[in-house]
Amino acid sequence: MRVNISFNAGPFRIMLEEFEKPFLDDFHALYKHQLTQQNSSQRLTDFRISVKAPSGLRRYYRPQTCFYFDQFQPFYPLPYSQTLPVFEWGLNWCIATQAHQFLQFHAAGLAKNNTMVIMPAPPGSGKSTLTAALMNHGWRLFSDEIVLIRPSDGLAVPIARPINLKNNSIDIAESTFPESFLSQRFKDTHKGTVALMAPSELSVRNAHLCQKPTHIIFPKYVAGSAMQVTAMDRASAVMELVTNSFNYHMQGRPGIELAVSVVDQCECIQFTYSSFDDAYAYFDSLEV
Amino acid sequence: MNISYFSPSLKGFSIYVKEYDTATIVYDERSGDVHRINQLSGLLLQQLIDTPHTSSQLANYLRETFDIDETFDDILSNVEACLEHLKELELVEATKSIPQ
Incomplete structure (x- = not known):
């Protein structure tokens, strides 16, 4: 199962459109202060991100996770167990390559x-x-x-x-x-x-x-x-x-x-x- | 006798020079590179940005401006070493006539 989350990280607004549910507890604990802040829904999203398992057989055989930024996949898939670090590394990449x-x-x-x-x-x-x-x-x-x-x-x-x-x-x-x-x-x-x-x-x-x-x-x-x-x-x-x-x-x-x-x-x-x-x-x- | 005039090789591009106590920082807008060069090279580069010079003219400038207690040949040798380094960094170029 996947969920959508929107939150602010400093000057950036992040829309995490799809995220794998098994990692949600850690995610909520890591970002609990951001998630409890009043986030203006008027603010434009800076980074629209998905971190999800590919469809098909790879959900079951050596499962993987893929990072998407605006539906663009900049990295090769990594093991599913690394979903949360993949999100963090991917967000770093978004900031480093976009926030000029x-x-x-x-x-x-x-x-x-x-x-x-x-x-x-x-x-x-x-x-x-x-x-x-x-x-x-x-x-x-x-x-x-x-x-x-x-x-x-x-x-x-x-x-x-x-x-x-x-x-x-x-x-x-x-x-x-x-x-x-x-x-x-x-x-x-x-x-x-x-x-x-x-x-x-x-x-x-x-x-x-x-x-x-x-x-x-x-x-x-x-x-x-x-x-x-x-x-x-x-x-x-x-x-x-x-x-x-x-x-x-x-x-x-x-x-x-x-x-x-x-x-x-x-x-x-x-x-x-x-x-x-x-x-x-x-x-x-x-x-x- | 071959006389070369030295001038910045970044025509049409800006060059940023920042002098510190220990070294000079140069930003080459053309390549995007930042270089750390010694203070003498930085001083010579600043001179060349103003006007093309020969190595002898630069050596004379140093001797007259800073009252350096070295022979002209020693000063010239140092200047030529600096110019060679600046050429390697593609910050200056040598021409046979005064660049327009």
């Missing part, structure tokens, strides 16, 4: 008081785990994957969607943040085992509050290391940020000028850590 009204960075974004941190980092650097930790420590989640910058005023725009945790970080998150909802584990994906953590109510409730970026922090988890904070030169920060941008080239010169202005207004830092307590103390000290 924003400058986009592959990065996490978090804010507390007047401090707004952009955290670009390659896979395996512990970005999502640190993001989950800070969110559970009272920081407002903008995004775990895509930071949006609005060109008109240079503000970061929250999306507040689930955090994608992988492999060992799932056990850490489960034991450290038992109060946060964590989905079932999806095994044997192309990223290994993944689980999704729901965004905090604080993050979703304030997803309309855009904020000026103040810090660009490149985190790296190194087991057993002492915390290390190193100032990064801005030229290197621009190159790193641009490397992690999905679409600066789509925006031409205004895109690179905006990326440079974000760097120029931020402190740029390389941050090595091994304990959440060190990270909490450091991030909480980032007063503007």
Whole structure:
């Protein structure tokens, strides 16, 4: 059985036209704060998505799931058991390939008081785990994957969607943040085992509050290391940020000028850590 | 004697140059690439955006403007290395006459 769901994720309105019912409980738990918000039915839909099993024999033999955006199927089918992560990855793809009204960075974004941190980092650097930790420590989640910058005023725009945790970080998150909802584990994906953590109510409730970026922090988890904070030169920060941008080239010169202005207004830092307590103390000290 | 004039190779396209303390960032609108180049290369590129120059003219400009305590040949050698790098990045090109 399939159901239709409509909800807002930050600046986007998503129409999930068909979704496989066995994954609905997790979906509702992950998006419960969005789903309980008053969603204006007048608002235009940005992304019309279906995630469903193909018809015919493949519903029964090695069942699969397919992602559709406006009836276009951009990806090969994946195992049916991965339906929920397929939705998350597909929605990331929709934003990255369609939402060029924003400058986009592959990065996490978090804010507390007047401090707004952009955290670009390659896979395996512990970005999502640190993001989950800070969110559970009272920081407002903008995004775990895509930071949006609005060109008109240079503000970061929250999306507040689930955090994608992988492999060992799932056990850490489960034991450290038992109060946060964590989905079932999806095994044997192309990223290994993944689980999704729901965004905090604080993050979703304030997803309309855009904020000026103040810090660009490149985190790296190194087991057993002492915390290390190193100032990064801005030229290197621009190159790193641009490397992690999905679409600066789509925006031409205004895109690179905006990326440079974000760097120029931020402190740029390389941050090595091994304990959440060190990270909490450091991030909480980032007063503007 | 072969004299080459150097000028930006991005005719008809805009070029964005941002100088920092440690390096210069250049955006090539034609390719969409962003390059990090050293400060001297950035300075020379800015000069070439204004007017085509030969490598000797650029070396003279550096010697007179910054009172550099190096021989002319050393300065020229540095300038030529920078120009070669800028050529590799396809940010400048060499011509036998002053480009119009």
